[in-house]
Amino acid sequence: MWRSLASNFLTLAIVILVAAGGVVAWGQRQFTQPGPLAQAICLRVDQGASLRRVSDDLEAQGAITSGYVFRVGADYTDRANQLKFGSYLIAPHASMTEIVDVITKGGQSTCGTEINYRIGVLVAEVLVRELDPETNRYVEVAKFDPATTAAPEAYVDIAETADVRFRVTLAEGATSWQVVEALKRAEFLQGELGAVPAEGTLAPDSYEVTRGTGRQTVLDEMARRQAATLAELWANRVDGLPYDTPEEALVMASLIEKETGVPTERRRVASVFVNRLRQGMRLQTDPAVIYGITNGQGPLGRGLRQSELRRETPFNTYVIDGLPPSPIANPGRESIAAALDPEQSDYLYFVADGTGGHAFGRTLAEHNQNVARWREIERQQGTQAVPQTVQPAEAPPAN
Template identity: 60%
Template sequence: MWRNIVSNFLTLLIVILVALGGLVAWAKNQYVEPGPLAEAMCLRVAPGESLQGVSSKLKEKGAISSSYLFRTGAQYEEKADKLKFGSYLIEPNTSMQSIVGQITSGGPSTCGSELVFRIGVNGNEVLLRELDPTTGDYQKVAEYNPESEKPPEGFEEKADRVDVRTRVTVVDGVTSWQIVQGLKEASFLSGKIDGVPGEGTLAPDSYEVTRGADRQALIDLMSERQSKILADAWDGRAEGLPYDDPQQALTMASIVEKETGVPAERPEVASVFINRLEKGMKLQTDPTVIYGVTEGKGVLGRGLRQSELRKATPYNTYVIDGLPPGPIANPGKAAIEAALHPDSTDYLFFVADGSGGHAFSSTIEEHNKNVAKWREIEKQRQEDASSN
């Protein structure tokens, strides 16, 4: 009898152990296999938030099949108490194990909100935007001009969250003075700037920074980046260009940058000015004259006067021969590449064509016809504006 009882007990124990082993294997598979999330989501882990709170959010959003298994797996891997606050992009079908790894390893937030201080040619703006995880695109939440407007209601509360990333974006074609003034207005930065850097020496780009980052350190980074961009482009430049050194190429790039806002036109515009240099013609470009008037300190805000076009200054390319003494703005990488890899054309002239771009021509006769067309467009626009 006792032998039967023991035998039955052992059999039951084996069945239980086998079942338990199967359950453990199933739970492990659930933890490491692709998860049920159908569309990407943004998971925000608040400072001090518990693993239970995070697992509940994930279960509610359909990112995990079991909040219990999620917590158990994190505990087994000894990561349950290592949550790092931040906003995390969870891709479709991410496993529970991978999610635990994301939210316990820390590092920069990969989604959520971003505070952008944008330094532009015509002014600055502060922008709060949110990543749409399903498209990967940022959606604007709010914005304001720090020079003339107060932040919208609730803006600062949202922007001051600890997991909001901060970024400084410098637009192609701004001057060094504009960059310095802009960085002084960026309240989330700290420290002073050691004067205005040389024109053209700072790389327009988007720079992710931490709150309290040093302004001069950011200027130094911009300078290092521009130096590398110019050096690389100079080393791979086309043959036969009329530049004595990289600085002259940078000056040309800044003129190209200011002459067109159409990226595809940059190599064509560069070819016009290079052709003029090679023929001994004056460059005759308004942006250089404007720089001579403003010294890069903001925008002119009006048309050039005839007296300014006639006045002999180092930057008046209607008067001087060749290039001005230095850059007139900070050109982007594309403009630098255009100056060092221009199109091969016989163009000597260009004028606005009404579409946002320019009409190019090789002879003065063609150019005069294009100018006449542009003046007709301007006249029609003025008439339309006055009738409305």
């Protein structure tokens, strides 16, 4: 009898083990196979949210088949306690393990309602937009310039909701004064600002913040990123550059940034300036002259006058030799990279070509032909202004 009982117990144990193994295998398949979600959704993970709350939300929206399996899988892979606050786009048919990866990896939010304060060269504006998960496209809700316009009702309603996220985006070429003035008008930030940072020391980039973040905190992070970028790129600079310090390279990068908005031109513009420095020619670049007039406190708003091109200031590169004493704006990473790895060319001049780019010249004769073409474009457009141009050192600037 005892032998029969032992045999039955062993049989039952084997059945239980096989069943348990089958459950585990089923759970693993559920956790790793494509999920049931037919259309993308935006999942909000609140600060302090529990894994159960998130799993219940996912199950309610049809993204997972079992909240229990989701939680067990997250715990088994040691990610149950790594939830990151934010709004995340969950793709159609994402598996449970892929969803866990998205909500625990963190980083910038990828969907939901966003208030983006964009600090540009000409204007700083608030853009309110919302991502449509089905199309993966942002829909604009409101846009306004806080310097000239009161916040619209749509902004006020959204800005106070708990799940909105905030972002400050700094464009390449804005000056430090413009950044400070814009941050003062960001109502979702708080705190006073100190002195205007040195020109060129703020990184054009996108910064995700929360309501109540300190203005100085944002400014400090901009400075930290720019210093890191400059140090990284300076360490990998090419040999033989006509400037000896990272600070001088930053000055060059700012000139490049202000001279061209065409990414593919940056290294070529850099080569013109480098070639002129090597030959002892004055840089004669209009944006530097403008900075000497405005001190970076907004755009000039008109063409340069002949008297201004001849006036002696530390930034008038028609008068001074070499680089200006400081950057004239905050250059982006690509302009810094161009300053430290310019194109190999024998160009000495460039002038606007009417397409948004520039025509480059090796000789004074080539340059004069390019200027004549630009003048014809101006005539056809009915305008007349000093072109954005690098002039020959031995000739007066065109007017």
